[in-house]
Amino acid sequence: MLTNVARRLLNMMVTLLGVSLIVFLVLRLLPGNAVTAQMGVSAGLLSHAQIVALDHYYGVGKPFFEQYGSWLGSLFTGNLGVSLSSRTSVASLIGTALPVTLELAIASLLIGELIGVLFGVFGALRPRHAVDDIGQGVAVIGLGVPSFVIGTALVTVMASVFQYFPSSEGFANLFQDPWLNLQQIFFPALTLGLGIGAAIMRTTRAAMLEVTGLNYARTARGKGLSKRSVTWKHLFLGALVPVTTMSGIQLGYLLGGTVVVEQIFVLPGLGRLLITSINNRDFPVVQSVILIFAAGFVVVNMLTDVLYTVIDPRTRA
Amino acid sequence: MALAEPSLAIPGLESPRRRSLLASLWANPSGRVGCVLAGIVVLAAISGAVGLTPYPAQSQNPVATLRAPSFAHLLGTDQFGRDMFSLVLQGLYVSLKISCVAVAIAGVLGTLGGIVAGYSGRWVSAVIMRATDMLFAIPAILLALAIVTALGAGWFNSALAIGIGYIPIFVRVVRGPVLALREAGYVRAGRVLGFSPARLLFRHILPNVAGIVAVQTSLALAWAVLAEATLSFLGLGPPAPTASLGEMVYNSTSQSLAATAWWTLAGPSLAVVIAVIGFNFLGDGLRDAIDPRGRTR
Numbered sequence: 312m313l314t315n316v317a318r319r320l321l322n323m324m325v326t327l328l329g330v331s332l333i334v335f336l337v338l339r340l341l342p343g344n345a346v347t348a349q350m351g352v353s354a355g356l357l358s359h360a361q362i363v364a365l366d367h368y369y370g371v372g373k374p375f376f377e378q379y380g381s382w383l384g385s386l387f388t389g390n391l392g393v394s395l396s397s398r399t400s401v402a403s404l405i406g407t408a409l410p411v412t413l414e415l416a417i418a419s420l421l422i423g424e425l426i427g428v429l430f431g432v433f434g435a436l437r438p439r440h441a442v443d444d445i446g447q448g449v450a451v452i453g454l455g456v457p458s459f460v461i462g463t464a465l466v467t468v469m470a471s472v473f474q475y476f477p478s479s480e481g482f483a484n485l486f487q488d489p490w491l492n493l494q495q496i497f498f499p500a501l502t503l504g505l506g507i508g509a510a511i512m513r514t515t516r517a518a519m520l521e522v523t524g525l526n527y528a529r530t531a532r533g534k535g536l537s538k539r540s541v542t543w544k545h546l547f548l549g550a551l552v553p554v555t556t557m558s559g560i561q562l563g564y565l566l567g568g569t570v571v572v573e574q575i576f577v578l579p580g581l582g583r584l585l586i587t588s589i590n591n592r593d594f595p596v597v598q599s600v601i602l603i604f605a606a607g608f609v610v611v612n613m614l615t616d617v618l619y620t621v622i623d624p625r626t627r628a
Numbered sequence: 629m630a631l632a633e634p635s636l637a638i639p640g641l642e643s644p645r646r647r648s649l650l651a652s653l654w655a656n657p658s659g660r661v662g663c664v665l666a667g668i669v670v671l672a673a674i675s676g677a678v679g680l681t682p683y684p685a686q687s688q689n690p691v692a693t694l695r696a697p698s699f700a701h702l703l704g705t706d707q708f709g710r711d712m713f714s715l716v717l718q719g720l721y722v723s724l725k726i727s728c729v730a731v732a733i734a735g736v737l738g739t740l741g742g743i744v745a746g747y748s749g750r751w752v753s754a755v756i757m758r759a760t761d762m763l764f765a766i767p768a769i770l771l772a773l774a775i776v777t778a779l780g781a782g783w784f785n786s787a788l789a790i791g792i793g794y795i796p797i798f799v800r801v802v803r804g805p806v807l808a809l810r811e812a813g814y815v816r817a818g819r820v821l822g823f824s825p826a827r828l829l830f831r832h833i834l835p836n837v838a839g840i841v842a843v844q845t846s847l848a849l850a851w852a853v854l855a856e857a858t859l860s861f862l863g864l865g866p867p868a869p870t871a872s873l874g875e876m877v878y879n880s881t882s883q884s885l886a887a888t889a890w891w892t893l894a895g896p897s898l899a900v901v902i903a904v905i906g907f908n909f910l911g912d913g914l915r916d917a918i919d920p921r922g923r924t925r
Contacts, residue, residue: 329762337774455905457854459861459874460897463881471887567769571858575881585770586862589777601774605766612765 316617323613330605331386334598335379382598392595396588401599404584409603411580412569414485415503418496419565422504423511424558426453430508431515431554432547435523446512453509458568462502462575469498482579499576503568507561514557518550525549551622559615566604652917659913662846665906672899673724676717683711685718686869694889704891706876707883712895718871720899726787726866727852731845733791738798739841743829745799746806757803760796768793769855776864783866790855794848801844802837809833839918846911853903873900 385392391401430446437443452461470476483491522528523546531545570582577583581600588596653659675681682702689709697704703712745756763771768790775789809815810833818828859865860874868875876896880886886893 325758326761326765329758330765333762333766333771334774337771337778339778451905454908456897456901457857457904459858459877460900463877463886463893464897467881467886467890467893563767564769567767570769570773571862574862585773589773590863592777597774597777601766601770604770608767609765 319613319616323609326609327602327606330609331383331602332379334601334605335382338594338598339375339378386602391599394588394593394596396591396593396596401595404596405581405599405603408579408581408584410485411482411578412573412582414496415499415569415573415578415580416562416565418500419503419507419568420558420562422500423507423561423565426504426508427511428515428547428554431512432519432542434512435516435519435546436542438520443516446516449505450509450512453505453507453512456505458502458506459571459575461505462499462572465498465502466575482577495576495578499572499578502572502575503565506568507558507565510561511554511557515550515554518553519546522546522549548622552619555615555618555622559612562611563608566608649917653913656913656916658909659917662906662908662910662913665902666846666910669720669724669899669903669906672717673721676714676719676721677725681711681714681717683714685714685871686710694885694892696889697891703895704889706879706892707885707889712891715871715876716873716895716899719873719876719896720903722783722866722870723853723856723873723900723903726783726790726856727849729784729787730789730791730794730852730856731848733788734794734798734848735841735845737791738795739802739834739837741795741799742802743806743833743837746803747810747825747829747833756799760799763792764796764800766793768851769858772855772859773862773864776859781864781867783870786856786859786865789859790852793855794851797848798841798844801840805837805840806833809836839914843911843915843918846907846914850904850907850911853900853907857900 382392389402391405393399394401394404397404426449430442430449434440434443434446466476483495485492528541528545528549531541536545569580570585572578573580573582574586581603585597585600588594588600653663676685679685687710689705691709692701692705693707693709695701695705695709701711701713703716705711706715741756741760745753745760766774771793772786772789775792776785779785779788815828815832818832823832856865856872857874857877860872861878863875863878865872865875873896877893877900880889880892880896
C-alpha cells in the first residue's frame with residue numbers, strides 16, 4: 312500500500328515535470344520578445360543597451376535550457392517570477408486568485424454531483440418515468456449547450472429581467488461577506504455544474520442499470536431489505552467506481568471551464584488572470600497559471616486512484 | 629450459425645449483422661437524431677462556404693440594424709445591419725473547417741500513437757503512454773489557449789491547437805483494443821507467417837479498430853466545435869472579419885445587445901448547440917450500431 316502510494320507520487324512528479332516542459336516549450340514558440348512587445352511603440356525608442364539590460368532583468372534571451380532550468384529551480388523555492396504587466400510577483404497574483412477558482416470548482420463539483428447522482432439514480436430506478444425524462448433532458452442541455460452560452464444567457468436574463476447582477480459590486484470574500492460571496496459564486500457554479508452533472512448523470516444511470524440485474528442485488532432484494540437500503544447501500548455503492556472515474560475526468564473540463572465562466576461572471580480567479588495575462592502577453596503569469604491548473608488536475612487524478620482502493624477493496628493490491 | 633441453411637431462415641427476420649452500418653445507425657434513436665442534425669449542420673456549412681446565403685454575409689445595411697427575426701431576416705440583424713442567418717451560415721463553415729482539420733490531426737496522430745503503443749514492446753509503449761499522460765494532464769482547452777497564444781490567432785493555428793489537445797483521447801481509446809487484438813488468433817497467425825509489423829498493424833489491426841475510431845471522430849467533432857467556439861468567445865479565434873460563432877456570442881454580450889436584441893445571442897448559440905448535440909448523438913448512435921452490447925441506454 313505504502314509503496315503503491317510512493318510509486319504514484321513518483322509518477323506524478325514525472326508527469327508534472329513533463330507538463331512544465333510542454334508548457335514552457337509551447338510558450339517559447341512565440342516569435343518576438345515579450346518584454347519589448349508589451350511596451351508597444353515606445354520600444355522603438357530604446358537603445359540597444361537598454362534592451363539588453365531589460366532582457367537581462369527579465370531573464371529572456373538566454374539559452375532555452377538555461378531559462379527552463381532557472382524557471383524550474385525558482386518553482387521549487389516558490390518564486391514564480393515577476394509579472395511583466397503589473398510588475399508584482401506572480402506568486403502573489405496567484406495567491407489572491409487561487410481561492411476564488413478553488414471555491415468555484417468545489418461549488419461546481421458539488422452541484423454537478425448532486426444533479427448527476429440524483430437524476431442518475433432515480434432515472435435508473437424508473438427508466439422512462441417522468442423523472443428520468445427530465446434527467447435526460449437536463450443531460451442533453453448540459454452536454455450540448457456550451458458553458459459560455461448558458462453563462463451568457465443566465466447573466467443576460469438576471470441582469471435585464473431581474474436587475475440582478477451580484478458581480479457588479481466587486482468580489483466579496485467568503486469569510487467577510489459570505490452571503491454576497493455565495494450569490495456571486497452560485498450562478499457560475501450552476502453553469503459549470505450543469506455540464507459536469509450531465510456526464511455524471513449518464514454514467515451513474517448506466518452503471519446503476521448494469522448492477523440492478525446482478526445476483527447480489529437480487530439477493531439484497533430477496534432478503535427483504537428496504538428499497539432505500541438496496542438502492543443506496545447496494546446498487547449505488549456498486550456503481551460508484553465508474554461514477555468516481557467520470558467525476559475525475561470531469562474535473563479536467565471543470566478547470567478549463569472556469570476560464571470561460573470567470574470571464575463571463577467577472578470573478579477574479581485564475582481563469583480570468585490567465586486571459587488577462589494572455590492578452591497582455593505576460594508569459595511568466597501564463598505559464599505559472601497553466602502549470603497550476605495542470606498540477607491540480609494531476610493531483611486530483613491521483614486522489615481518484617487512491618479513492619478506488621477505498622471504494623473497491625478488490626483494487627487493493 | 630455457419631451451418632444454418634438459407635432455406636431455414638425465417639422470412640423478415642434478418643440477423644442484425646446483415647444490416648448495413650447506415651441502416652442500423654438509422655434504426656437507433658440517437659443515431660437518427662444525430663444523422664439529421666449533423667446533416668443540417670453540414671449542409672448549412674456548405675451553403676456558407678459557397679456563399680449560398682440570403683444576403684452576402686458581411687454586407688452591412690445601416691437602415692436595417694438590430695431588426696427582430698422576420699421572413700426577410702430569419703435570425704434578425706446585428707448592430708451593423710448584417711443578416712444574422714447569413715453570418716451564422718458562414719460561421720458554421722469556419723467552425724466546421726477548423727473542427728475537421730483539428731479532428732484530422734488528432735485522429736491520425738492519436739490513432740497512430742494508440743496502435744503503436746498497443747502493439748509494440750514495453751519501452752516504446754511506455755514512452756508513448758507517458759507522453760500522452762503529460763499531454764492529458766493539461767486540460768485540453770487550456771493547452772489550446774496556450775498554443776494559440778504562442779502561434780497567434782488564425783484558423784489553422786486554432787485547428788492545430790484544438791487537435792493537439794484531443795490526441796491523448798484517441799491514443800487511449802485505440803490502445804486498449806489493440807492490446808487485446810495483438811494476441812488474437814489471426815494476428816498471431818500473421819506473425820507466424822512472417823508478415824511485417826506494418827502489414828499487421830495497418831492491414832489486420834487497423835480495420836478492427838476503425839469502428840472505435842469512427843465513434844471517437846464524431847465525438848471529437850462535437851468537442852472541436854465547442855472548443856473552437858470557446859476560443860473565439862475568449863477572443864482567441866480567427867481574427868475579424870472571419871465570421872465565428874463564439875465571437876458573435878461575445879459581441880452580443882459585450883455590446884449589451886443580448887438584453888434588448890435577444891436574437892443576436894440566440895442565433896449563433898443555437899448553431900453551436902445543434903452542431904454539438906448533432907455530432908454527440910451521431911457518435912452515440914455509431915457506437916450502438918457498431919457494438920449493440922455496449923449500449924449506454
